[in-house]
């Protein structure tokens with residue numbers, strides 16, 4: 001795998017003003033705090049965490065849907081944040097795509113499937129109607145659907161087939177990077193595996209990079225090369241997939257993995273994680289996990305742990321690993 005990253009995220013912050021203070025005052029909700037990660041060509045980075053941890057916000061920033069409030073993001077060497085945002089996004093627009101959770105909402109029910117897939121090609125220009133039709137048929141075949149599916153409407157397909165259509169549309173302009181935000185969580189388990197296998201096949205074929213956002217650790221394990229664990233808007237651990245699943249180092253990662261049900265009565269489980277993700281309107285000082293951590297120490301309530309390298313390729317934000 002090449003080492004030069006195609007995605008470089010540095011000290012990424014995202015805050016939203018929300019009504020929630022005393023007397024209905026507007027207060028700032030810090031959704032993401034100093035995120036740092038890279039994604040290499042042909043690599044899948046899994047991004048996991050409980051709901052409300054900021055996973056989807058990070059994905060939306062990477063495809064240009066949100067403008068972050070701090071830090072920088074470079075895609076394919078182009079900055080898409082700060083003063084260069086508009087120019088940078090225009091330069092990389094066709095090379096980044098997203099696949100979201102609900103394929104039903106992603107497709108216009110009144111448009112034939114072929115029209116939906118051809119839409120980004122028509123907007124990009126440069127192809128005749130005939131060429132667009134041929135490309136749509138080729139894309140349908142690529143995602144395992146019949147070529148004549150182009151004439152049908154989304155409701156004539158199953159949920160899994162609709163997600164294949166969304167993937168075909170995402171591939172229309174030959175992107176290099178796709179944000180997949182919970183792309184299989186709305187599907188039956190047997191269909192989930194088919195879609196994950198399709199994404200992996202397409203990655204092999206076209207050298208795609210993915211940010212794969214999911215709360216299901218088993219799905220992430222199947223597809224990711226590396227995994228980043230997000231807690232209350234901060235990355236607490238990044239590691240190669242096998243190392244993270246066999247030897248989780250952050251107490252939160254351990255708790256997440258212990259919470260995965262397994263048919264193994266002999267297995268010794270760690271303590272069950274109590275409490276909830278803290279409110280981002282008033283996050284706890286120091287380590288944001290200290291209100292739930294079984295290893296909390298006095299300094300954890302004061303000092304924010306930095307994400308440090310603890311071994312080659314392994315990063316952990318915890319005072320136990322300082």
Ligand code: SF4
Pocket residue numbers: 250251252287288289290291293294295296297300305317318319320
């Ligand atoms: Fe637990 Fe302290 Fe590590 Fe936070 S820094 S995870 S509270 S031990």
